[in-house]
Amino acid sequence: MTTLTKTEGEKAPTGPDSFLSVRDLRVRFSTEDGIVKAVDGLSFDVERGKTLGIVGESGSGKSVTNLTVLGLHNPKTTTVEGEILLEGQDLVTTPEKEMEKLRGNKVAMIFQDPLTALSPYYTVGRQIAEPFMKHTGASKKEARDRAIEMLTKVGIPQPRTRVDDYPHQFSGGMRQRAMIAMALVCDPDLLIADEPTTALDVTVQAQILDLLKDLQQEFGSAIIFITHDLGVISDMADDLLVMYSGRAVERGAVREVLREPRHPYTWGLLSSMPRLGGSTSQPLMPIPGSPPSLLNPPSGCPFHPRCTFTDQVSGDRCSTERPPLGEGRAAACHLTAEQKQTIFIDKIQPRLR
Amino acid sequence: MSDNLTLPAQQGSTGASTEALLKVEGLTKHFPIYGGFPIKRKVGAVQAVDNVDLTVGVGESVGLVGESGCGKSTTGRLITRLLEPTGGKIEYAGQDITHANRKKLAPVRSEIQMIFQDPYSSLNPRQTVGTIIKSPMEVNGINPAGGREKRVRELLELVGLNPEHYNRFPHEFSGGQRQRIGVARALALNPKLIVADEPVSALDVSIQAQVVNLLQKVQEEMGIAFLFIAHDLAVVRHFSQRVAVMYLGKVVEVGDRDSIYNRPRHPYTHALLSAVPEVAVDDETENRERIRLAGDVPSPISPPSGCRFRTRCWKAQDKCATEEPPLLQIGGNTEGHLTACHFPEEPSVEARSEDVVMDPALKALENDGDVSKD
Numbered sequence: 001m002t003t004l005t006k007t008e009g010e011k012a013p014t015g016p017d018s019f020l021s022v023r024d025l026r027v028r029f030s031t032e033d034g035i036v037k038a039v040d041g042l043s044f045d046v047e048r049g050k051t052l053g054i055v056g057e058s059g060s061g062k063s064v065t066n067l068t069v070l071g072l073h074n075p076k077t078t079t080v081e082g083e084i085l086l087e088g089q090d091l092v093t094t095p096e097k098e099m100e101k102l103r104g105n106k107v108a109m110i111f112q113d114p115l116t117a118l119s120p121y122y123t124v125g126r127q128i129a130e131p132f133m134k135h136t137g138a139s140k141k142e143a144r145d146r147a148i149e150m151l152t153k154v155g156i157p158q159p160r161t162r163v164d165d166y167p168h169q170f171s172g173g174m175r176q177r178a179m180i181a182m183a184l185v186c187d188p189d190l191l192i193a194d195e196p197t198t199a200l201d202v203t204v205q206a207q208i209l210d211l212l213k214d215l216q217q218e219f220g221s222a223i224i225f226i227t228h229d230l231g232v233i234s235d236m237a238d239d240l241l242v243m244y245s246g247r248a249v250e251r252g253a254v255r256e257v258l259r260e261p262r263h264p265y266t267w268g269l270l271s272s273m274p275r276l277g278g279s280t281s282q283p284l285m286p287i288p289g290s291p292p293s294l295l296n297p298p299s300g301c302p303f304h305p306r307c308t309f310t311d312q313v314s315g316d317r318c319s320t321e322r323p324p325l326g327e328g329r330a331a332a333c334h335l336t337a338e339q340k341q342t343i344f345i346d347k348i349q350p351r352l353r
Numbered sequence: 354m355s356d357n358l359t360l361p362a363q364q365g366s367t368g369a370s371t372e373a374l375l376k377v378e379g380l381t382k383h384f385p386i387y388g389g390f391p392i393k394r395k396v397g398a399v400q401a402v403d404n405v406d407l408t409v410g411v412g413e414s415v416g417l418v419g420e421s422g423c424g425k426s427t428t429g430r431l432i433t434r435l436l437e438p439t440g441g442k443i444e445y446a447g448q449d450i451t452h453a454n455r456k457k458l459a460p461v462r463s464e465i466q467m468i469f470q471d472p473y474s475s476l477n478p479r480q481t482v483g484t485i486i487k488s489p490m491e492v493n494g495i496n497p498a499g500g501r502e503k504r505v506r507e508l509l510e511l512v513g514l515n516p517e518h519y520n521r522f523p524h525e526f527s528g529g530q531r532q533r534i535g536v537a538r539a540l541a542l543n544p545k546l547i548v549a550d551e552p553v554s555a556l557d558v559s560i561q562a563q564v565v566n567l568l569q570k571v572q573e574e575m576g577i578a579f580l581f582i583a584h585d586l587a588v589v590r591h592f593s594q595r596v597a598v599m600y601l602g603k604v605v606e607v608g609d610r611d612s613i614y615n616r617p618r619h620p621y622t623h624a625l626l627s628a629v630p631e632v633a634v635d636d637e638t639e640n641r642e643r644i645r646l647a648g649d650v651p652s653p654i655s656p657p658s659g660c661r662f663r664t665r666c667w668k669a670q671d672k673c674a675t676e677e678p679p680l681l682q683i684g685g686n687t688e689g690h691l692t693a694c695h696f697p698e699e700p701s702v703e704a705r706s707e708d709v710v711m712d713p714a715l716k717a718l719e720n721d722g723d724v725s726k727d
Contacts, residue, residue: 057557155714157648171649177714201420201584203646206628207712210645214718228558231630258632272562274591276614276629283569284591286562290527352634 018045019222020069020190025082027061027068036294038064040246042082043325046190051216051223053237053254055230055269057291061246062226066192069224070109071099086190104131108183112195114175118167124178125151125163132185150181154211173204180212184219191216192224197232209235230269234258242266245292245302252329262331262340264307267348278352285351301334312339373444374578375409375432375546380441382427386654400653401427403602404441406680409546414572414579416593416610418586418625422650424602425582429548432580433467434458446545463493466539468568470551472531476523482509482534483519489541508537512567529560536567546578553588565592586629590614595689598622601661602653604680608690616700618683618692621662624709626702640704647711660695667709668696 027039039061046052054062067073069084071091084091086107091099108131111117118127128150129143138146144163151159154177167175176196183191193212197205209232216223225236233240233254240257242250242265250263261267268287289306292298298305304318313334325332333340383398402424409415417425430436432443434450443451445461453461466489469475476485486505490497497504506516512533523531532552539547552568553561565588572579572592583589589596590610597607598621606619617623627644646665651657657664663673672695680693685700710716 057559153714153718155712155717157713173649201650202586202628203420203624204649205630207645207647207715209630210715211712211718214715218718229630230558230632234632235630255633259634269558270632270634272559273632274562274565274587275634276587276590276626276631278587278591280591280610283566284562286566287559288563290529290560291557 019048019087020046020224021083021085022065022069023083023085025065025068025084026080027064027073028079030077030079031295034295037246037297038294039068040297042243042246042248044241044248044251046222046224048189048222049216049220050238051225051236053233053240054224054226054243055228055233055240056243057228059245059291059294060243061294062243063194065243066109066194066224066226069192070103070107071096101135104183104188105135105186106188107190107192108186108188110176110179110183110191110193110196113199114172114179115167117179118175120167123164123166124170125165127167128163128178128182128185131182135186146185147181150185151178153184153215154178154181155207156181172200173207176200176204176208177211180208180215184215184221187219188221190224191221192226194226195228196225198227198229205232212236230258230273231275242269245297246294247302247332248325249303249333250331251325256329260344261348262337262344263303263333264309264335265303266331267344268306271348271351275352282351301332309335309339309343312343372411373408374411374413374446375407375580376442376444377405377407377428377432378442378444380405380407380428380431380443381439382424382431382436383439397654400602400656402431403656405599405602405604407597407604407607409578409580411545412572412576412578413595414581414593416589416596417580417582417599418584418589418596419599420584420625420650422601422653423599424653425584425599426550428599429467429550429580429582433465433548434462435467459493463489463495463542464545466542466544466547468532468535468539468547468549468552471555472528472535473523473555475535476531478523481520481522482514482526485523485534486538486541489538493542495542504541505537508540511540511571512537513563527560528556529563532556532564533567536564536571540571540575543575544577546580548580548582550582551584552581554583554585561588568592586614586625598625601650601656603661603693605662605694606690606692607680608686608692612687612690612700615702616687616690617702618686618690618697618700619662619694620666620668620696620698623698623702624665642702642704643708643710645708645710645712645715647713660693665711667711668698670696 022042022044025039025042029036029038042065056062068080080092125144125147128147132138132146133143148159148163151163156162156174156177170178197208227233237254240254241248244265250257250266261270271285272287274284287306292302300319300321301323304310310318317334323332323334380402381404382402383400385395386397387393388396405428419425431438438451450461483505486508487501490501506519509516514530514533553564556564571577581589581592593610595609596613597604600621606622624644624646627642651664659675660673660678663669678693678695680691683692683697
């Protein structure tokens with residue numbers, strides 16, 4: 001019952017519901033040390049009103065993907081290939097002037113660290129009002145009223161006075177609320193949230209996550225939610241994309257991926273994470289080694305140097321042949337479906353109890 | 354009620370038992386704030402740690418959890434005497450070290466070591482790994498059998514690094530490997546107590562588990578006591594036999610792992626546990642209570658009177674504002690499980706009939722149209 005269909009077909013028309021569809025995206029940065037393949041052949045779809053979770057470790061390309069969607073990469077050092085279709089419009093070829101009209105209007109972003117993302121020179125109210133004035137042509141007075149309305153919505157106490165405060169007068173949780181207000185001020189169809197709660201405390205994180213969920217119900221935006229925390233994803237997302245070394249390794253509905261994961265990397269992530277309900281008597285099962293360098297990624301399956309199940313695949317396919325990610329609910333792994341099921345039931349599932 | 358037997362028995366020490374290695378009583382640290390012109394005067398104080406009692410037994414691992422600004426790191430620094438306490442008493446192995454001078458502290462310092470949060474800033478980039486791990490031995494004039502270099506190579510092997518990396522520099526290692534170097538340095542003097550201040554929070558998920566396992570191995574095999582400071586409740590639960598929960602400079606609840614995580618009494622512990630996002634690997638995880646506090650932690654410059662949690666608590670009454678609740682073993686708690694609350698919660702983390710939602714924005718959104726309630 002996955003909603004992420006039609007991914008590999010290069011020229012296939014996007015589904016009726018798929019609002020954003022990314023096709024075979026490749027992003028490369030040229031650096032002094034060589035070419036960094038930050039994103040390498042990534043495809044995914046986001047439906048209207050749904051949340052797509054992207055999970056991965058640092059350097060897996062999850063943030064780069066979304067900066068590229070917004071066109072926030074440095075065009076001098078970056079090459080982007082593939083298609084990013086937003087309601088049929090290809091954002092890769094869209095000129096900067098057009099992008100400006102989309103950003104903050106149709107597509108908005110919430111950043112990880114609200115203190116660096118908000119300008120210290122302007123009041124919070126002005127920063128919220130600015131995109132509204134730019135995109136709707138509203139007057140200063142209207143924009144200010146809108147800012148107060150948004151601040152009320154995201155739960156800032158005394159919004160009429162706090163609208164004139166500067167970001168440093170807000171606490172961490174309030175700043176993140178202000179960021180959300182700023183992102184939602186133009187009623188965007190797509191909201192990209194890049195680790196929006198990583199810098200916050202757990203009790204505040206829980207408030208913000210619930211707030212985002214409730215606001216999504218009200219505004220009906222699609223959300224791309226990027227995080228490294230599987231717990232947060234489990235709470236927020238409808239669909240899940242697991243990224244490793246610039247590629248998607250597993251995808252599907254969030255419940256399916258977390259309850260019956262099919263990729264060794266997802267198994268590793270789940271069994272290396274202590275959980276509140278988990279057993280404390282056995283040690284955690286970490287993934288051996290460390291994430292690969294994107295300058296020189298491993299051949300074949302990028303996960304093979306850290307994978308403990310390569311011996312079950314005939315020959316050296318893991319190190320020579322890149323496993324494809326099928327359509328819909330899929331995992332990019334050479335293990336057969338039966339092998340995956342046996343390994344998961346025998347070795348992985350008992351550890352998750 | 355004495356199901357104290359459920360505690361991991363191998364370490365023998367449960368709660369405030371006889372074999373206390375470290376005993377902290379009424380520990381207080383106030384950082385002064387100066388203001389005024391032209392002569393700066395003390396105008397207030399950040400009450401970072403206020404009247405904290407804590408015991409760490411021999412070979413025991415105690416977790417210290419709380420949100421940022423609750424004083425957990427300051428407590429760690431006070432115990433290692435990197436900061437001078439404003440008040441209270443720190444007793445290490447029966448010896449009062451609260452205001453001990455350099456000379457008196459020297460032998461104690463080698464027994465209390467620290468592991469820091471950020472493996473990038475806690476290692477000197479100009480020194481080789483060998484020098485970094487060797488220097489505690491040089492400072493303390495320790496000459497192990499076979500020489501210091503041999504000992505360093507042993508330590509590197511113990512923490513899962515290649516002994517041949519002796520002459521490498523920190524920048525040649527990844528974050529997880531650097532944290533291992535930090536662990537090796539802490540082990541160099543055969544300490545009895547390690548204060549680990551957020552040792553894994555700067556690491557990636559897959560690497561975190563490697564370091565947690567390493568620390569656990571060290572703790573169990575070498576019998577080192579740990580004060581494990583972290584904000585991640587799941588990691589603390591995995592690592593610690595006893596857990597203390599801090600809020601705004603005070604310990605609000607302390608007890609063995611099972612009591613804190615399955616039978617918490619303090620509303621703040623309930624709120625903290627319910628806020629942890631859990632991966633739903635089965636249906637069981639979905640039957641947890643949902644509590645959403647309003648706003649952030651108040652400023653420790655002027656903390657609320659009485660119970661410090663009362664401004665965000667759903668059970669607060671007049672008594673909470675006037676009278677500070679003492680940290681006691683309240684009725685229904687097992688031995689060693691202390692709670693500082695006038696109106697404690699039921700000892701369960703199961704879902705309640707009605708969620709506690711304090712946040713005004715959430716309340717407004719959820720009531721209107723009844724979204725996301727059922």
